[in-house]
Amino acid sequence: MIAEIGHFTLVLALALALVQSVIPLVGARMRWASWMAVGPVAATLQFVCLAISFAALTHAFVTSDFSLRLVYENSNTLKPMLYKVTGVWGNHEGSMLLWVLILALFGASAAWFGGALPDQLRARVLAVQGSIGVAFIAFILFTSNPFLRLAQPPFDGRDLNPLLQDPGLAFHPPFLYLGYVGLSMAFSFAVAALIEGRVDAAWARWVRPWTLAAWMFLTVGIALGSWWAYYELGWGGFWFWDPVENASFMPWLLATALLHSAVVVEKREALKSWTVLLAILAFAFSLIGTFIVRSGVITSVHAFANDPERGIFILAILAVFVGGALTLYAARAPAMEAKGVFGIVSRETALVLNNVLLAVAAFVVFVGTIWPLVAELAFGRKLSVGAPFFEAAFTPFFVLLALILPLGAMIPWKRARPGRALRSLLPAALLAFALAALAWAVGTGRPILAPVGVALGGWLLGGAALDLWQRSGGQMSRIARLPRADWGRAAAHGGLGITFIGIALMMAWNVEDIRIAKLGESFTVGGYQVTLDSVEEVEGPNFLSTRAKITMTREGGETVVLHPEKRIYPVAAMPTTEAAIDNGIFRDLYVVIGDPQEGGGWAVRTYIKPFANWIWAGCIIMALGGLLSLSDRRYRVAAGARSAAPPPAAQPAE
Amino acid sequence: MRWLAAPLLALMLLSATPSLSVQPDEILADPALEARARGISAGLRCLVCRNENIDESNAGLARDLRLLVRERLVAGDSDDAVVAYVVDRYGEYVLLNPTTSGANLILWIAGPAALLVGLGGAALYLRRRQNAPEAGVAPLSDDEAKRLAEILKS
Numbered sequence: 001m002i003a004e005i006g007h008f009t010l011v012l013a014l015a016l017a018l019v020q021s022v023i024p025l026v027g028a029r030m031r032w033a034s035w036m037a038v039g040p041v042a043a044t045l046q047f048v049c050l051a052i053s054f055a056a057l058t059h060a061f062v063t064s065d066f067s068l069r070l071v072y073e074n075s076n077t078l079k080p081m082l083y084k085v086t087g088v089w090g091n092h093e094g095s096m097l098l099w100v101l102i103l104a105l106f107g108a109s110a111a112w113f114g115g116a117l118p119d120q121l122r123a124r125v126l127a128v129q130g131s132i133g134v135a136f137i138a139f140i141l142f143t144s145n146p147f148l149r150l151a152q153p154p155f156d157g158r159d160l161n162p163l164l165q166d167p168g169l170a171f172h173p174p175f176l177y178l179g180y181v182g183l184s185m186a187f188s189f190a191v192a193a194l195i196e197g198r199v200d201a202a203w204a205r206w207v208r209p210w211t212l213a214a215w216m217f218l219t220v221g222i223a224l225g226s227w228w229a230y231y232e233l234g235w236g237g238f239w240f241w242d243p244v245e246n247a248s249f250m251p252w253l254l255a256t257a258l259l260h261s262a263v264v265v266e267k268r269e270a271l272k273s274w275t276v277l278l279a280i281l282a283f284a285f286s287l288i289g290t291f292i293v294r295s296g297v298i299t300s301v302h303a304f305a306n307d308p309e310r311g312i313f314i315l316a317i318l319a320v321f322v323g324g325a326l327t328l329y330a331a332r333a334p335a336m337e338a339k340g341v342f343g344i345v346s347r348e349t350a351l352v353l354n355n356v357l358l359a360v361a362a363f364v365v366f367v368g369t370i371w372p373l374v375a376e377l378a379f380g381r382k383l384s385v386g387a388p389f390f391e392a393a394f395t396p397f398f399v400l401l402a403l404i405l406p407l408g409a410m411i412p413w414k415r416a417r418p419g420r421a422l423r424s425l426l427p428a429a430l431l432a433f434a435l436a437a438l439a440w441a442v443g444t445g446r447p448i449l450a451p452v453g454v455a456l457g458g459w460l461l462g463g464a465a466l467d468l469w470q471r472s473g474g475q476m477s478r479i480a481r482l483p484r485a486d487w488g489r490a491a492a493h494g495g496l497g498i499t500f501i502g503i504a505l506m507m508a509w510n511v512e513d514i515r516i517a518k519l520g521e522s523f524t525v526g527g528y529q530v531t532l533d534s535v536e537e538v539e540g541p542n543f544l545s546t547r548a549k550i551t552m553t554r555e556g557g558e559t560v561v562l563h564p565e566k567r568i569y570p571v572a573a574m575p576t577t578e579a580a581i582d583n584g585i586f587r588d589l590y591v592v593i594g595d596p597q598e599g600g601g602w603a604v605r606t607y608i609k610p611f612a613n614w615i616w617a618g619c620i621i622m623a624l625g626g627l628l629s630l631s632d633r634r635y636r637v638a639a640g641a642r643s644a645a646p647p648p649a650a651q652p653a654e
Numbered sequence: 655m656r657w658l659a660a661p662l663l664a665l666m667l668l669s670a671t672p673s674l675s676v677q678p679d680e681i682l683a684d685p686a687l688e689a690r691a692r693g694i695s696a697g698l699r700c701l702v703c704r705n706e707n708i709d710e711s712n713a714g715l716a717r718d719l720r721l722l723v724r725e726r727l728v729a730g731d732s733d734d735a736v737v738a739y740v741v742d743r744y745g746e747y748v749l750l751n752p753t754t755s756g757a758n759l760i761l762w763i764a765g766p767a768a769l770l771v772g773l774g775g776a777a778l779y780l781r782r783r784q785n786a787p788e789a790g791v792a793p794l795s796d797d798e799a800k801r802l803a804e805i806l807k808s
Contacts, residue, residue: 235675235710242705270783341786349780356772364765371752371761379757384699386707386750393765516678594677603678 003068006056007147010097013049013104014137016042020107020130024123028195036119039126040111046133047108050101054088057097057146061088067153070094070146076159076571078542086170087160092294092310093146095173099290100136102174102181106210107133110185117206124192125185132184135317143310159542159571168228175221176248180286182214183251186258187283190276191325194332199272204265207279209635211262215255216626222248223619234577234592236510236607238503238615241390246369247289250362254282257358260351268340268348268413273333274355280329284322285362290314292369343415350408354401361397368393402456402500406463409493410470424470428462439505446508453504460497464490485632492625495618502614511608518601526608528589529553535593535602543567543576548593548602550580564593588612675710677717682724691724694736698723699748707750719748 020042027035057070061084066072074091075084089095107129114122140146163169189207193199225245230238239245258278264271295311342348368385375381406428411421436455443450468490472478511526522531533549546566553559562580569576582589587610594603676695682688695709700716708716708723719740726736740748752758794802 233710237710240705338783338786340783342783344780344784348783352776352780356769356776360765360768360772363768367761367764375757375761381746381757383746383752383758384705384748384750385752385761386697386699386705388697388751389761392751393762397765397769514676514678514681597678 002056002059003065003147003149006053006060007145009049009056010053010137010141010147013046013053013100014134014141016046016049017104017130017133017137020046021127021134023127024130025127028120028123028127031120033119036123039123039130040114042130043104043107043111043126046130047101047104050097050104050137054097054101057094058085058088061085061094064157065153066155066157067149068146069148069150072150072154072157074160075157076542077156078571079160079165080541082167082170083160083165086164089173090160090164090170093140093144095177096136096140096144097146098174099177099181100133100140102177103129103133103136103184106182106185110188110210114206121192121196121203121206124195125188128188128191129184132188132321135321139310139313139317143313156571159569162543162567162569162572162574162576163232165569166228166232168224168231172221172224172228175217175224177221179214179216179218179221179255180248180251180289182210182217183255183279183283183286185210185214186255186279187321187325190279191328193276194325194328197332197335199265199276199336201266201269204262204275205634208259208262208266209630211255211258211279211282212626212630215252215259216623216630218248218252218255219619219623219626222252223616223623226619227616230612231579231581232576234579235605236579236588236590236609236612238506238612241368241387243369244289244293246365246390247285247292250285250365250369251282251289253358253362253365254278254285257355257362258282260354260358264340264348264351268342270338270340270342270348271352271355272336272338273329276333276336277329278355278359280322280325284318284325285366287314287318287322291318340414342413345411345416345418347408347411347413347416350404350411353404354408357397357401357404361394361401364393364397365390399452399456402460402496405493405496406459406467409463409467409489425463425466428459428466431462432456432459434458443509449504450508453500453508457497457499457501457504460500461494464494464497467493483632483634484628485634488625488627488629488632490625491628492622495621495623495625497618498614498621499618502611502616502618505611506609506615509610513606515604516597516601517604521601525606527555528606528608529555530591530604530606532602532604535596538565540567542571543569545578546593548604550591550593550604552582552589552591552606560589562589562591564591566593566595583613585613586611675712675716676720680717680720680724682728687724687727690733691720691727694723694727694733695720697737697750698740699750701744701748 020039023035023042024039027033027038059065060068060071061075062081064071064075064077064084066075070091070093074094075087079087083090087094089098107126110117110122110125110129114125117125186207189203189210193203222245225248226238229240230236258275261271261275261278265275291311291314294314295308340348368390371385372383375383406425407418407421410424411418432455435458436451439451439454468479468482468486471482471486513523513525513530515523517523517530517532519532519534522529524530529552531551531553533551535546535548538545538547544567548564550562550564551559552562560582562582564580565578567576567578568574577592577594579590579592581591587608590607590609592605594605596602676692682691692709696707698708698719700706700708700711700713700719702713702715703711706716708719722740723736726739731739737749746753752761754762
């Protein structure tokens with residue numbers, strides 16, 4: 001019964017989304033206030049309907065209602081409660097329901113917090129958002145209905161993929177979807193602005209917080225996925241350039257570019273049509289990502305059960321929305337003239353370079369991701385494009401980006417003297433040089449990646465600190481009182497530096513040892529005495545485990561006891577490795593227990609991963625930087641005051 | 655559950671399911687040769703897996719390929735010869751790093767070419783912005799004028 005209510009509200013949500021996508025649009029065109037007022041109501045109701053639908057599905061999972069096919073295929077009575085709940089989105093149908101729920105949440109948020117928007121703009125934004133909802137709710141109802149019943153309910157379910165039964169991965173999809181779908185707001189604003197034919201500083205100011213929020217969630221989502229891969233897959237890799245990872249990375253790159261170009265629109269009324277294009281492309285890549293994950297065109301470790309029918313449906317959605325938006329763009333963009341005038345050496349130029357580099361980096365990832373498909377269709381060659389290609393083709397753009405970043409963050413708008421900015425960055429350059437020399441000395445004979453990465457990281461961190469210092473006029477007491485946007489910028493840029501250091505050092509200085517260890521025997525790995533103390537069999541709620549006890553002692557120092565496990569989930573008939581990790585600021589100790597060997601002993605792998613946590617700490621700091629910016633006073637003020645005021649006039653250049 | 659445990663554990667222990675990538679028994683005694691084997695393995699795709707190299711994969715086929723690579727190395731092949739040997743048997747698909755031959759040139763050139771186009775476009779835009787006449791302030795639209803009047807009144 002409850003499942004039927006969920007099914008019913010899902011259909012109702014489709015009807016409401018249809019209303020939301022048509023009535024306010026007509027109202028905005030004809031300037032009928034009553035029709036425009038339908039938008040916020042429909043958006044709110046649509047969200048409520050989808051929330052009920054989602055709650056109904058969650059109820060089915062929690063109560064293990066195996067008469068629902070989806071629950072039978074993805075759950076089990078023995079599964080811990082946490083994973084019964086997260087199992088709701090651990091499958092294609094449920095995750096799509098979460099997708100549209102978040103879509104409706106963003107639409108409803110625009111209705112709730114968009115009071116300050118001009119009525120027509122808000123009506124159009126809600127209409128575009130509603131039409132995306134129509135497409136995806138129809139997609140669920142026609143190809144991926146989660147509420148289908150089984151005629152004869154089985155006794156127990158088939159269990160969730162054990163790899164997904166993990167806290168890191170349980171919350172990875174919701175964050176990722178918040179990011180993906182959050183970009184739909186930027187898209188809706190862009191299309192609404194194209195319909196209206198007007199993009200100005202006020203528009204950029206409204207778009208930016210939504211993009212910032214989506215970007216934050218995307219950053220956290222990607223970091224969670226990467227962290228999960230690190231501890232779950234059993235050898236400590238953190239990024240694989242898998243098509244699906246790329247699918248989340250491309251929108252991130254474009255959202256990052258969009259954040260920066262929107263600043264130029266907001267402050268200087270330039271780069272308008274480019275910003276609108278970026279907003280369209282960022283969401284287009286979210287849709288492409290959805291297509292890649294759910295169509296199975298490109299094989300990937302993540303792919304859900306694939307179905308060509310679903311792929312074609314998503315491709316159609318992609319064609320209609322992106323094609324439509326780009327056509328509208330082609331027709332309207334030339335009318336958006338830039339106002340700001342600036343010299344070649346200026347912050348505007350730096351941000352243009354930032355955008356070029358980020359967009360090209362996203363393009364490289366895109367070409368690499370679809371190349372196997374293109375090569376097979378067009379040239380009849382069956383080939384692979386893997387990590388070695390991306391590392392070679394992508395990295396140079398980020399190195400360039402890191403080089404110009406501190407400079408761009410510090411030089412003034414309009415016209416700048418490069419010498420002055422360079423001089424004020426001298427301490428950062430010295431810091432970078434000193435760190436690189438240190439890394440060189442410590443890791444003699446090891447990859448050059450370490451000193452280079454550390455130098456770039458130090459340059460970014462030093463640059464972020466000097467940015468705050470300069471902005472406060474060199475007075476400590478004023479640093480704390482700087483606007484939060486300044487702190488946000490410094491935190492995000494510094495976080496990137498921390499991630500750079502983490503990636504470089506972990507990849508360059510990783511220590512690995514694979515061997516057969518006998519019980520009680522000790523061996524040495526990178527300055528640690530490692531002993532396999534014992535191996536025992538343990539029973540978990542829905543798995544059986546081989547659990548080892550391994551002691552690692554540093555010469556004359558700390559002792560760490562680790563319990564790596566090897567699990568088997570009988571219902572899903574799948575083994576998993578659970579590495580044991582001792583997290584540290586400067587190193588992670590990472591041990592994995594393998595199979596028992598003929599002639600006694602166990603396969604044991606020991607890794608020492610220097611600075612591993614810096615990778616994700618940097619990502620979290622970047623996201624916090626976004627949060628700081630988001631809480632900046634000007635957004636709170638802008639949200640509070642109902643203003644349809646004209647944009648600030650462009651300042652004359654000198 | 656408990657009744658399941660004993661037979662299952664026995665099964666686990668006996669079948670010794672390959673649950674790890676490189677196994678201790680695969681490792682070559684010569685560290686230099688082993689390092690080369692690892693380097694080559696990182697660039698070869700496990701054919702039955704999804705986007706995993708054979709060095710990281712748990713599949714049986716990946717193990718066979720790892721052993722094959724080591725066999726060739728011990729036989730005295732150069733790195734390139736080993737890769738060529740595997741490509742001859744399994745096709746271009748095993749290479750995670752695509753070659754630069756033929757149409758693949760497009761793939762490799764795409765990035766640098768896009769950068770040049772991007773920089774060219776940016777340069778044109780910046781030149782135009784630098785020399786653009788200062789745009790005048792647009793007059794208020796009727797709506798805006800009305801709104802301004804309202805604000806000033808209140």
